[in-house]
Amino acid sequence: MKKIVLSLVLLSLATAGMAQKFKPSYPLKSFIDSASYAIGKDIYNNWQQQDLGLNIEAVAASLMDCAKGNNNWDDEIMRPLLMRFQQSFEQRQHASVQENIDRGKAFLDENAKDPAVRTTESGLQYKMVKPGNGKKPKAEDMVKVHYTGKLIDGRTFDSSVDRGEPITFPLSQVIPGWSEGVQLMDEGSTYMLYIPYHLAYGEMGAGIIPPGATIIFEVQLLEINPKDQQ
Secondary structure, eight states: OHHHHHHHHHHHHHHHHHHHHHOOSSOOOSHHHHHHHHHHHHHHHHHHHHTOOOOHHHHHHHHHHHHTTOOOOOHHHHHHHHHHHHHHHHHHHHHHHHHHHHHHHHHHHHHTTSTTOEEOTTSOEEEEEEOOOSOOOOTTOEEEEEEEEEETTSOEEEEHHHHTOOEEEEGGGSOHHHHHHHHTSOTTOEEEEEEOGGGTTTTTOBTTBOTTOOEEEEEEEEEEEOGGGO
8 A cells, every 4th residue: 555655656746747847737736637637638649649630629618618517518419410520530531541551552662663672462562681590480480579660651650679678479460461571581680571551450550550551660580489399
């Protein structure tokens, strides 16, 4: 119990320090204030990732009106508005997905002109950056890798290199582009993998990876742990 209380105190002090640094518009005088402010930021981040296109000031006004008992809108009023918004959102999302797919295809078409790039039957593209020892993994093997994942606009969305900690996983439990691509690699080699959306996260996306996005990985295959040695 003492550890929990101490943790809450430290978190409260930390958030108070951050509040002074970033100067939020609402005075954060307690742990609950800071936690509530953090929850608001978390909700906003989720909205941004989904690209909902909301009027944040109207949302905030509705929340305040609800808290004060001044929002008397019922389901009869809200239902047609929410249905219309859902339809509009789905239309925008579909258009955005197709745009990402088309952009990825254009990128891969241009990338294929590089004589060092190879394209497999599935549409995966790869390029060897550094050769290895000739030993290749099988689909059922465990592998230890370092990697950096980027969108085609150059933004990094994940990197074990930046974290300073390689990752170990079975090739049978990753996206198809990874499973296929790493099996092409030699132990000790470094490859670039250019993964089209249908071999990555499809039309759903994942986290900051947009729906329909083509993604790029620089992968270092550090070690192979065959299934029969696990």
